[in-house]
Amino acid sequence: MELSGRRSPKTFFxxxxxxxxxxxxxxxxxxxxPVALLGTSVVLLVVLFSFVGPLLYxxxxxxxxxAQVRLPPSARFPVGTDDLGYNVLGRLMAGGRASIDxxxxxxxxxxxxxxxxxAISGFVGGAVDAMMMRIVDALIAVPALLLLLLLAxxxxxxxxxxxxxxxxxxxxxxxxxxxxxTMALRxxxxxxxxxxxxxGMWRVIFKHVIPNVAGVVVVQATFQVADAILLxxxxxxxxxxxxxxxxxxGTMLNQGLNYAYANDWxxxxxxxxxxIVTVVAFNLLGDALRDSLEVRLQRR
Amino acid sequence: xxxxxxxxxxxxxxxxxxxxxxxxxxxHLLPGGPRAMLGLQANPVTVKQFYAANGYxxxxxxxxxxxxxxxxxxxxxxxxxxxxxxxxxxxxxxPRSALLVGLAYALGLLIALPIGVLQAARRGKLIDHALTAxxxxxxxxxxxxxxxxxxxxxAIDLNWFPAEAPQGQTVGAVLxxxxxxxxxxxxxAAGTVVVFSRYMRASMLEALVQDYIRTARGKGIGERxxxxxxxxxxxxxxxxxxxxxxxxxxxxxxxVIEQLFNYPGMGLLFWNAATVHDYPVLLGFTLVVGVxxxxxSLLADILYGIADPRLRVGRSS
Numbered sequence: 131m132e133l134s135g136r137r138s139p140k141t142f143f144x145x146x147x148x149x150x151x152x153x154x155x156x157x158x159x160x161x162x163x164p165v166a167l168l169g170t171s172v173v174l175l176v177v178l179f180s181f182v183g184p185l186l187y188x189x190x191x192x193x194x195x196x197a198q199v200r201l202p203p204s205a206r207f208p209v210g211t212d213d214l215g216y217n218v219l220g221r222l223m224a225g226g227r228a229s230i231d232x233x234x235x236x237x238x239x240x241x242x243x244x245x246x247x248x249a250i251s252g253f254v255g256g257a258v259d260a261m262m263m264r265i266v267d268a269l270i271a272v273p274a275l276l277l278l279l280l281l282a283x284x285x286x287x288x289x290x291x292x293x294x295x296x297x298x299x300x301x302x303x304x305x306x307x308x309x310x311x312t313m314a315l316r317x318x319x320x321x322x323x324x325x326x327x328x329x330g331m332w333r334v335i336f337k338h339v340i341p342n343v344a345g346v347v348v349v350q351a352t353f354q355v356a357d358a359i360l361l362x363x364x365x366x367x368x369x370x371x372x373x374x375x376x377x378x379x380g381t382m383l384n385q386g387l388n389y390a391y392a393n394d395w396x397x398x399x400x401x402x403x404x405x406i407v408t409v410v411a412f413n414l415l416g417d418a419l420r421d422s423l424e425v426r427l428q429r430r
Numbered sequence: 431x432x433x434x435x436x437x438x439x440x441x442x443x444x445x446x447x448x449x450x451x452x453x454x455x456x457x458h459l460l461p462g463g464p465r466a467m468l469g470l471q472a473n474p475v476t477v478k479q480f481y482a483a484n485g486y487x488x489x490x491x492x493x494x495x496x497x498x499x500x501x502x503x504x505x506x507x508x509x510x511x512x513x514x515x516x517x518x519x520x521x522x523x524x525p526r527s528a529l530l531v532g533l534a535y536a537l538g539l540l541i542a543l544p545i546g547v548l549q550a551a552r553r554g555k556l557i558d559h560a561l562t563a564x565x566x567x568x569x570x571x572x573x574x575x576x577x578x579x580x581x582x583x584x585a586i587d588l589n590w591f592p593a594e595a596p597q598g599q600t601v602g603a604v605l606x607x608x609x610x611x612x613x614x615x616x617x618x619a620a621g622t623v624v625v626f627s628r629y630m631r632a633s634m635l636e637a638l639v640q641d642y643i644r645t646a647r648g649k650g651i652g653e654r655x656x657x658x659x660x661x662x663x664x665x666x667x668x669x670x671x672x673x674x675x676x677x678x679x680x681x682x683x684x685x686v687i688e689q690l691f692n693y694p695g696m697g698l699l700f701w702n703a704a705t706v707h708d709y710p711v712l713l714g715f716t717l718v719v720g721v722x723x724x725x726x727s728l729l730a731d732i733l734y735g736i737a738d739p740r741l742r743v744g745r746s747s
Contacts (some may be wrong), residue, residue, distance in 0.1 A: 368685070387578060
């Protein structure tokens with residue numbers, strides 16, 4: 131056993147044992163799974179809501195309007211207005227865009243860096259591998275939120291800084307994963323043949339290792355989108371997220387907290403539920419992807 | 431076994447070294463350099479003295495050496511904001527956080543164990559799926575939002591419990607207000623229930639297919655006894671180990687909870703430090719938690735090796 135990662139016990143709806151025909155395609159497995167269907171459609175709905183929503187339902191998310199502060203839901207404002215007079219429904223869309231932007235960008239960056247790092251470490255092996263892995267262990271030892279708070283305190287946490295900071299913290303998980311896969315691949319014949327016929331490290335990594343670990347990485351990246359959205363929300367709730375006029379669901383809750391005693395429920399429930407629904411959907415999608423992608427990998 | 435212990439300890443020492451190096455590098459990446467540790471208003475004379483006293487004018491390797499030397503003497507830095515040593519601040523707040531986390535852990539385990547066992551025993555049935563779905567929702571729920579909802583329902587609407595955690599300075603004083611502890615402990619426990627029940631379920635499923643379970647059933651022992659005695663005893667060990675491993679991560683969950691309920695523990699200290707850019711506290715805290723995590727996992731590995739005779743030999747792989 132080693133320093134356990136941040137998300138170990140985290141399979142929720144993975145089909146545990148099932149007969150699988152040899153030629154059953156990844157795509158077919160994915161499409162036939164109700165978990166995949168639910169996850170994909172909710173993710174699509176959230177993305178539509180956040181990115182297409184503002185086009186169909188344009189609201190002013192830039193100018194404050196003190197004439198319409200904290201109005202309860204009505205025909206004019208379906209989810210009410212907040213303490214600065216923003217339309218909360220429009221705010222949810224804007225917040226969703228930021229949350230999803232950060233989540234996906236951070237997960238992509240972390241996966242790219244982690245895959246490359248893990249592949250090199252696993253391929254080279256020996257002392258270099260040991261050294262590279264101790265760096266990973268050290269970064270995993272420090273809890274993510276702690277490092278993120280520290281980084282947010284050091285640098286102005288714009289969306290771009292947030293993406294880089296979250297990626298900086300989370301690349302270690304795919305790195306360790308890919309390193310393990312690469313070690314296993316190294317001893318297989320097609321890689322040995324490739325090395326034997328004179329292929330260099332980069333060629334082997336890009337031609338053979340990366341295509342073979344892609345499934346694992348994609349699954350992990352999906353979970354990391356969910357994690358990144360939660361991290362961003364926690365940081366913003368603590369008041370150290372991207373400064374105004376930027377917003378996200380965590381920032382909205384940070385503002386709503388001040389009116390908990392005033393019973394302004396529309397400032398607290400919608401944003402929280404938006405986070406939960408989105409994170410659940412990405413987690414389900416990850417479970418379904420693992421189901422269809424990794425089974426194929428294990429069958430080799 | 432001996433070789434494994436040596437190798438594992440060597441690794442842990444290397445990881446601790448990297449954690450220290452990481453914190454050292456972060457101190458130099460501070461906006462404006464290490465002088466940021468004195469705050470924005472520090473005058474040039476103070477900065478000069480600070481740099482001379484801490485050797486920040488030397489070459490980087492020498493600085494790192496001096497930094498290690500200070501750490502070896504238990505000097506974690508000095509907080510200009512609190513006008514106190516970082517070590518002192520940590521010692522003051524640690525017992526309060528340990529109390530909150532300890533209570534949440536105990537409660538979380540108490541709830542999670544039966545849930546995990548029940549799910550494993552009823553694997554694939556409706557109750558299993560329902561509990562899994564519930565776990566997924568709680569897992570995906572920000573802890574601060576759950577805390578907020580609990581405050582609204584139980585503190586504001588029903589007025590059963592106070593919305594603020596106990597403010598007592600000592601553990602005894604905190605415990606004298608059990609009412610005020612209910613909401614923060616519940617919020618923190620919710621997250622641990624999810625994690626532990628998932629571990630417990632997986633661990634039980636593994637135990638239930640072992641040969642000794644078939645033997646027990648074959649001997650005619652009732653299903654209830656097979657599950658709660660034979661399987662549980664074997665399934666609980668890995669779960670307990672993982673509980674130890676996840677402690678530092680709960681500390682980071684405590685940041686959010688302590689801030690929400692204004693509970694004066696390490697988490698609140700860290701959050702305050704982040705908002706006022708009190709870098710010595712931030713860096714010292716990060717270092718301590720990182721090292722504690724490494725030490726904890728090493729300890730867990732060693733205990734695990736001792737507790738499980740099957741692992742005493744041949745674990746050098």
